[in-house]
Amino acid sequence: MDTQFRVWKLSEKRWIAGAEPKFGVYTPYNWLCNTHNEGDLVWQQFTGVLDKDNNKIFQGDIVEFEHSDYTDIYKDVGEVYFESGIFYFHRKYEFATNDVKSLKVLGNIFETPELLNQ
Numbered sequence: 242m243d244t245q246f247r248v249w250k251l252s253e254k255r256w257i258a259g260a261e262p263k264f265g266v267y268t269p270y271n272w273l274c275n276t277h278n279e280g281d282l283v284w285q286q287f288t289g290v291l292d293k294d295n296n297k298i299f300q301g302d303i304v305e306f307e308h309s310d311y312t313d314i315y316k317d318v319g320e321v322y323f324e325s326g327i328f329y330f331h332r333k334y335e336f337a338t339n340d341v342k343s344l345k346v347l348g349n350i351f352e353t354p355e356l357l358n359q
Contacts, residue, residue, distance in 0.1 A: 245287035
């Protein structure tokens with residue numbers, strides 16, 4: 242799997258198209274860094290996981306997921322983030338292939354941050 246990113250431009254509150262870094266050649270990544278203030282760009286990496294509707298899950302996405310206390314199943318909402326080489330969501334539930342069947346991307350922290358208040 243290639244490393245995939247998406248890029249949010251803070252000052253314009255929009256996604257930047259064509260933000261795939263390929264190091265060593267001139268690419269849209271180089272163009273972004275040369276034509277935008279790098280501090281104005283937020284790079285978010287694809288987790289390698291698809292939600293139950295086959296949508297790519299990126300850092301900064303807000304996802305709905307199910308979890309259990311061995312007696313009941315609960316739905317919860319959380320932000321996807323990256324820490325110590327691992328993708329996590331909400332209360333640091335670690336991503337694992339057998340844990341993600343119920344994940345659904347609802348939005349992201351830039352366009353729909355209010356979803357975290359549910």
